[in-house]
Amino acid sequence: MKYVSTRGAALGSFSDVLLSGLAPDGGLAMPEVIPTVTPAQLEAWRALSYADLAYEVMRPFITDIPEGDLRTLLRNTYTEEAFHSPEITPLTPLGDSGLYLLELSNGPSLAFKDMAMQFLGQVFEYVLEARGERLNILGATSGDTGSAAEYAMLGKARVNVVMLSPHGRMSAFQQAQMFSLQEPNIFNLAVEGVFDDCQDLVKAVNADADFKARYDIGAVNSINWARVLAQAVYYFRAYLALNLPAGAEADFSVPSGNFGNVFAGYLAKSMGLPIGQLIVATNENDVLHDFFSGGTYHVRPADRVAVTSSPSMDIGKASNFERYLYLIAGSDAVQTRGWWDEVGQSRPVALSGTPHWDAVQASGFRSGRSTHEGRLRTIRAVFDTYGRLIDPHTADGILVGQGYQRPGVPMICLETALPAKFEETVQEAVGQTPGRPARFDGIEQAPKRFQVIPNDVQTLKDFIAANLTAREPA
Template identity: 55%
Template sequence: MKYISTRGDPAQRGFCDILLEGLAPDGGLYLPAYYPQIDAATLQRWRGLSYADLAFEVLALYIDDIPHDDLRQLAQRTYTRAIFGSDEITPLTRLDKAEGKSGDAGLYLLGLSNGPTLAFKDMAMQLLGNLFEYELARRGETLNILGATSGDTGSAAEYAMRGKRGINVFMLSPLGRMSPFQQAQMFSLQDPNIHNIAIDGVFDDCQDIVKAVSNDLDFKRRHRIGTVNSINWARLLAQVVYYFAGYFRATASNSQRVSFAVPSGNFGNICAGHVARMMGLPIDRLVLATNENNVLDEFFRNGHYRVRASSETFETSSPSMDISKASNFERFIFDLLQRDGGRVRALFADELSKHGEFTLASDDFARIADHGFVSGSSSHADRLATIRTTWDQCGVMIDPHTADGVKVARELRDPALPMIVLETALPAKFAATIVEATGREPQRPPATEGIEQLPKRCKVLPRDAAAVKAYLTENV
């Protein structure tokens, strides 16, 4: 399997090369040259596999430069009860049991937040840490990871990379924009290979800095810069696995179709669903849910994509989705435009860079329906109401981001098909909103008690790529 850039660079790369590289040299994102196709016989063979074995089967379709025995061991080392709390790894819970409507296929919650940092990002990041360590050891090299986080990516990356040989992590986050729990998870880490940098801006500013540094090819190569954000294909690939796992848990046969509802900010999580659907997984609709920062919802409604300025990016009670520039969105547009790298480059490198917006041609917009996407948005009041009713009626407590997904799923679901909402994080990470909605504190794992009071270590920098480069140079 070879990988190509969304912006048309003619070079094709192997998996292990793009694993360590991040962005393509032309500023595009990597995608496989083709999507392997899954037939009914393969689905039947995969049904009933353990999560680790299922992960191996999916990964092996895309990775041919790691021996399969080693790849299987990496998957088995990653997806364990000790790390994710159960043999299922991603348990499925029905949310609408109390409704009991005849013929209703059900609304489900796929549990993705039982890893070390209590967020779905652990599902991919734990694998990514093991892949990095494996490949760097094979090459005898080191890597300096530069990432940006709106909340959960940072802690998931740091917990996955702490203590890993040959790896340093430099994680940018928006100053004062994360929940106290999220901040504490990151800033309390004292490992010498972990560096937290708070940027005086919003998440999009952090993401822009990461891309600016990555696009300086000389600096990137000289300092061995890699990425863990979902612009890294390996992370998105790991997320494809739980769409298959969720499908098998919610269906009795491979003739059934399902829909997925996904809280979306940076488009990585739902892009993994797009990949699974392109592979042949029987997904009817991919329901994208945004908060008040509804750039993506507007696009899927009218084909117009307009990036918001920092001053227009709302600070909400689902802060990990306070994003107005979705970096993974380019991957979907590449497929939507029938893999025409020149047209993608014209949209993203020219129109979007110069004007901050673009509009799809009508025939391109019409093809969105062929890919199964629909969308909706949620407000603070909606989140509170959804958290409250899900707790009162189902006995299940959900976090604010998951609530955005549940709210939109309830509005758009077809009762004849199972609708699976992807859980984003455990409620303990957003206690203030949970208390506001339900009047009670969410339960938190014992290991996280008092985390907000631990000593913290963080460097505050302006939203300036040069300042970040200087800090990296001093600390690699």
């Protein structure tokens, strides 16, 4: 399998795009073709372990790693020890409501990002060792990506992590998870701005090809194709766990900010998984809802990104949306580049009334928007009715998903984090503090190691140059 950029460049193998992050032309990596799965294959996969299912789903996209090595990497990733459950991603019905909760937050950092990030830690180490190379990961986080990446890269001798987060915009637990890490290969930078500013800084560094090459800059954000691919696996797992008749549909509701998690669902659907609706559940930062409900995608500047009680979705520009537009355009890189040029100039991309809008409507996406009061009400209702505590992002997904339920069709709501990561909101909703794994007791009081920087690309480059080793000139 070879990869191409959404803007046209040839990118090489899976291992090549794994290490490169953003493509040289500014686009995102996509496979040249999307393999399809037959109903017979799906049935045969039903009894597989999570790691072996991951192999079957991912293998057609990863042809440059030997079969035995890939199986070993996946079996070392998806263990009961790491995810605290033999099922890895348990699927729990919420009574007889037709709603199901897909538990994705039992990993090391208590967020769904662990599902892909733990694999990245394994495969980065494997590929870098094989090539005799090092990698300096530069990432941006609105809360959960950072801790998931850092926990996955602990002790990786060939990897450093420089993680940008919006200063003062994460929960106390999220900040403590990241900033309390003292390992010498982990660097936390709190940017004076919002998540989109952090993401833009990452893209600006990646756009400087010479600097990127000199400092071996890579990515773990959802722009990294390996993350999207690994996340597609749990859509297959959840569907198979339902034991539906062949061809019967299931719907998924996905809390959405940067569009990576729900795009992984679209990848699974494109492969042939019988997904009916993919529900994009946004908070007050409803750029994606505006698009799927009205046909216009218009990014919001940092000063218009609201601070909400589901902060990991406080995003005004969904980076993975470019991948979706690329597929909607029939893999037309010229058209995709044109659209994204409009986005880059803060102009709206209006598809309503065009043939491309017909493709959007046929793709199965629906959307909705939540508010703080709606989140509190949903957390309270789920707790009172089913005895389950959920975090505010998961509440967004359940709230919006309920509005799109179809008779007789399961609605699977993706859990994004354990409620312990957002204690204040959960306390406000139900009047009690959620429990947390013992390994995180008192983490807010642990010593913290981070640096506050302005929203300035040169300051970031200066930090990288002062703290990381440059590649020797050829």
